[in-house]
Amino acid sequence: MRSTDINARETFENGTVSISSSSWWQAQAAPDYAPLDADIEADIAVVGAGLAGASVALHLAERGIKTVLLEALQPANGASGRNAGHVQAYLDDIRPLQSWPDRGEKLLDYFINHRNIVFDMCRKHNIFADQCHAGAIELAGKGHKSLYEKQEFWRRKGYDVSVVTGDELKERVRGHGYTHGLYWRDGGRVNPYLFTTGMVRVAAGLGARVFGNSPVLSCEKQTGSWRLQCPRGTVNARKVVLCTNGHWGNRFFPILARTQYPLVACALATNSVPSALLDEINPTRAALTQYPLGLYPLIMDGRDKMITATIPFKGDAANPERYFNYFLKYLGKAFPVTRDFDIRLENYWTGVTASSSHVYHQDYAKLYRPDEDIFALMNIGTWGNVMGPLLGMNLAHALAEERYQDLVLPVEKPRQVYFQGLLDLKIKRLLVPLSRAAERLGVA
Template sequence: MTEQAYDPLVDDYPAPSVLDPETYWASVAGPPPQDDGAIQEGVEVDVAVIGGGYAGLSAALSLARDYGIRAIVLEARSVAWGCSGRNGSFARISGGRMPIAKLIKVYGEEVGKAYFNEMLQALNGVRAIIREGEIDCDVQPDGVYKVAAFNAHVEALKRETDLYNDLVGYPARFVPKHGLAGIHHGAEAHGAMYFPDGFSMNPLKLARGICRLARRYGARVHPNSPVIGWQRYGGVHHLRTPSGLVKARKVIVATNGYTSSRLNPSLAARILPVHSQIIVSAPMDEKQIAGSLPSGNCMFDTRGLLFYYRRLPDGRMMFGGRSAITGKDAENPRHKAYMIDAMRRKFPALSQATVDYWWGGWVAVSMNSLPFVYAVPGQDQVFCGGGYAGSGVSFSVHVGSKLAMMAAGRTFATGASFLTREPRKYPFPAFMRLGQRIAYRVMQRKDTRESSKRACHCSTSNEAR
């Protein structure tokens, strides 16, 4: 593993010596796209976008294509160096970790419907960008399964399926355990909720394709240009990089889980960076494939500390889940061992499988476990989006287009009212990681209890996602 030592709660920005992560995606993605080099000397622009991942690149694309505004993107390292180039590759109807039942309980049915529509628009928006840019990103057929890891989770999953059908009219369906034959085998598959929409791809290829499309419309993308200083003079934002200065009337912040707590005081402690990791096995033989994932669809389970996985086009198993608490601990081999043990427990057919790749990255979790896209109060033309909680491949692209809309002077009107509110700060920021440790232990104990139940009468699990 070559996980980067950068920790957004500790460091100002990724050090120049930090290399690109050695992911499976990078190994098959081919050469990186052309860019505009690091910022040199002084530059004046209408809009500066901080962050060269899905949201930042999507914002730059939309500004240029839809509003005639040629923005520049400031990326600390290389294009999609953060989670946009490291993630689990699922573009689906998602955008956070609050389950729909809880969302409706907290915000009401109308807000729930509106948010579902935003998520559906987000997925269709990714499809549209892939078509427009003719992006070759190894798109796989649609189909997403939320798999009941334990017997005790089945009834809750059935109720969640009914909620999608009855509330928003979406044709999710429940698949009983016997119906998973030829789709998902192993020890932790007791039924599943199936979404007909949602696909997987090479996420790094997708990000690079969006970069090429944005530059085609006139946006400029500057790697190795972290913002190391930010002041405002006379209504103009002065963004200092190691080799230059950008003066911008408006700023979009799209750094999400990689947002340094020191970037801007108004943004500090509004998200918790959570480390997620992925392993990729060596190519499986026919027997291993048949005994694990005969289907190539997107899969995630109902654990509190959930796992997500799929079979890759070349027959490898991609398997992801939560990891270290701090960046300093990210390279500890015990985290790799934890993932390998979890994969083999879930799929006994892979008891002898070896692992060729191991990497990780930071996802962003807000206080309400939902994303946000808002004008930062008191900052004069600063707009920020993020908080996808590890489910943002499609929604981050969507948020980027909404950030562009807002920076262009338009109003983002949505019935999902929570989206455009400033996210609440975490209380006692110095103890965020301690709280995370406690939360992990609670969820692990809950998963252990659920695994021991034989009956299907538990309703708590659908709040894990």
């Protein structure tokens, strides 16, 4: 293999392959932001322009706070521009919240109130991100008791959610082998690249100063402020918000990079297929997942492409064909009508998430305060399309009004986790192989 191929392989393995390989980017690349090349001042400097940082910057600028947003690459080039586009308006597992000081009540209330934040922000700020508030369906091969329990819990919280079967299910999804579906009226899909870059554009329009290709190299305390050094300029700010996802590769506050479990995921998009085919299998274009395995989350976007994501095997992330073949096989089995169509792989990419827990679905975001005026909103995990903007808004409002009591996440000192490869190992060596075996044997 040529060395360039080895380099390319490595970028797939570590989730840093160029954003241009993502189907979302193909839709419409946003304009580049120029690098910082002067010494400037701000009330608050935000580092990292993903879903979290873009939202913090937008909501600070909206409150009139003098804001600077610094991005090492360009906005949405991290996990945010690479995700699978599902807007999940509920929480998978609320058990971890029980150990929080307020038992997670503030987060739960805030989440419920703002569960439509993606669609609300798009509407309010004229962001066109191929958003579709069509709801979501968890498809199951039997009537799991846990589906009914989930329905009851979220109904008590005011959600429009129901277990659907028979004709009611067929009206929504015509799949083979699915007897039950948990239908969520809220949620849907979004192009996360366009949504994130849209938030950045709005932040800039509201007065935030945005700089691309401006990696923050150091962050040093001065009297009454912090000095952020980029290659060609500096920012002096009273407060700093770090939204760097996993904080890898950053030398300042190195403890932050040891607080999480990274996980590399891959995603792929097909060619545009006839809309009649999609009308046949998913007429309302709800976001689909399979319960309980979740191997093939599936959305159909505004260009009639099918987009899915999975977790690649160790050392095999640069193998698009393998994951496309799994997907094709699944499609043919779950939606036999697709076999008659020419479905091709058009885009394949990888990205990396940072989770606060090695237990999947218990990966709640963290808010660290490594120093008095430094906040780090990170480790957002596998469901960032709602959590990123929602927690970003909460943090921005608390900072703008100096009402830290309104923060919905507990403010923590960063604490090192041990064996950071644990989530990756469990998912790649255990969960995914078991799920694929269960799928093959039809026992899921």
